[in-house]
Amino acid sequence: xxxxxxxxxxxxxxxxxxxxxxxxxxxxxxxxxxxxxxxxxxxxxxxxxxxxxxxxxxxxxxxxxxxxxxxxxxxxxxxxxxxxxxxxxxxxxxxxxxxxxxxxxxxxxxxxxxxxxxxxxxxxxxxxxxxxxxxxxxxxxxxxxxxxxxxxxxxxxxxxxxxxxxxxxxxxxxxxxxxxxxxxxxxxxxxxxxxxxxxxxxxxxxxxxxxxxxxxxxxxxxxxxxxxxxxxxxxxxxxxxxxxxxxxxxxxxxxxxxxxxxxxxxxxxxxxxxxxxxxxxxxxxxxxxxxxxxxxxxxxxxxxxxxxxxxxxxxxxxxxxxxxxxxxxxxxxxxxxxxxxxxxxxxxxxxxxxxxxxxxxxxxxxxxx
Numbered sequence: 184x185x186x187x188x189x190x191x192x193x194x195x196x197x198x199x200x201x202x203x204x205x206x207x208x209x210x211x212x213x214x215x216x217x218x219x220x221x222x223x224x225x226x227x228x229x230x231x232x233x234x235x236x237x238x239x240x241x242x243x244x245x246x247x248x249x250x251x252x253x254x255x256x257x258x259x260x261x262x263x264x265x266x267x268x269x270x271x272x273x274x275x276x277x278x279x280x281x282x283x284x285x286x287x288x289x290x291x292x293x294x295x296x297x298x299x300x301x302x303x304x305x306x307x308x309x310x311x312x313x314x315x316x317x318x319x320x321x322x323x324x325x326x327x328x329x330x331x332x333x334x335x336x337x338x339x340x341x342x343x344x345x346x347x348x349x350x351x352x353x354x355x356x357x358x359x360x361x362x363x364x365x366x367x368x369x370x371x372x373x374x375x376x377x378x379x380x381x382x383x384x385x386x387x388x389x390x391x392x393x394x395x396x397x398x399x400x401x402x403x404x405x406x407x408x409x410x411x412x413x414x415x416x417x418x419x420x421x422x423x424x425x426x427x428x429x430x431x432x433x434x435x436x437x438x439x440x441x442x443x444x445x446x447x448x449x450x451x452x453x454x455x456x457x458x459x460x461x462x463x464x465x466x467x468x469x470x471x472x473x474x475x476x477x478x479x480x481x482x483x484x485x486x487x488x489x490x491x492x493x494x495x496x497x498x499x500x501x502x503x504x505x506x507x508x509x510x511x512x513x514x515x516x517x518x519x520x521x522x523x524x525x526x527x528x529x530x531x532x533x534x535x536x537x538x539x540x541x542x543x544x545x546x547x548x549x550x551x552x
Contacts, residue, residue: 234385234429300340325453331498385429521545
């Protein structure tokens with residue numbers, strides 16, 4: 184399926200003409216012109232089979248100026264232009280080849296923070312398209328690779344309705360389910376956690392650095408991910424929570440990071456495991472100088488061979504580029520050395536000296552002028 188083409192399979196249209204769901208969504212917004220409606224509310228009102236399909240129709244309206252879009256949660260309201268369009272679909276976007284390029288250039292996807300993500304090839308399509316297909320089929324994904332390769336950016340680009348739990352060794356069950364918070368008047372109020380919100384609103388949930396979270400804590404996810412798709416909140420009246428259509432769990436794993444443990448129980452919950460590595464062509468496309476890219480390639484080969492435990496990824500290379508533009512190339516190279524762990528610093532220093540041919544030392548404060 185082309186990533187810019189609306190899905191028209193029987194599962195989302197019931198065999199009706201293409202655009203049928205779009206017209207229903209537009210008509211429902213037009214019937215409530217003064218209301219900001221959530222994706223879940225619209226899906227329920229239309230008895231639509233897929234929250235994801237409704238969300239795609241709403242995003243198409245917003246992109247055309249036919250609706251306003253607010254986040255937290257995602258809410259939509261029809262505009263006067265949308266009323267004037269009377270449910271007419273906007274012109275289709277130019278078709279994008281499966282490679283993710285048009286006229287030799289990558290077509291970026293805007294992340295919620297406004298940054299651009301450039302899709303990469305995966306399974307005959309783009310990574311963004313593949314993740315969306317897997318979500319439609321409720322097939323959970325585990326993304327793995329070194330920190331800084333773009334795992335989180337990919338998920339944010341694929342799922343604009345994303346909620347995130349940032350995993351650490353101190354993550355507890357309440358970080359998923361919610362907890363009581365004090366009120367100004369001295370009372371307490373229970374605030375639902377991201378897992379509960381994602382289940383009820385049919386949203387995607389990213390468990391970032393999942394393998395840093397204690398296994399007993401991660402077990403809270405399992406009944407939500409299997410055929411039951413139901414959990415209870417022990418700390419709040421054993422409240423029962425059922426997953427709405429569109430609810431989806433995806434996780435990130437950084438192998439080799441201290442404390443990261445990929446248990447069999449966790450690995451088996453994710454049917455698809457996708458390795459995410461740094462895209463060197465993308466680094467060049469984003470303006471990272473050639474010597475920095477070549478040094479990073481060499482260091483990543485040493486990392487794969489087990490000779491070192493750290494190598495710069497796309498995040499560090501983009502940081503190098505920003506520092507270079509601000510403080511100059513020499514300071515940027517020195518800063519890159521300083522970002523390496525102490526046990527790998529000499530090895531990183533040697534690789535950078537080979538490419539840059541300068542006397543490099545980590546950034547250090549000197550004497551007062």
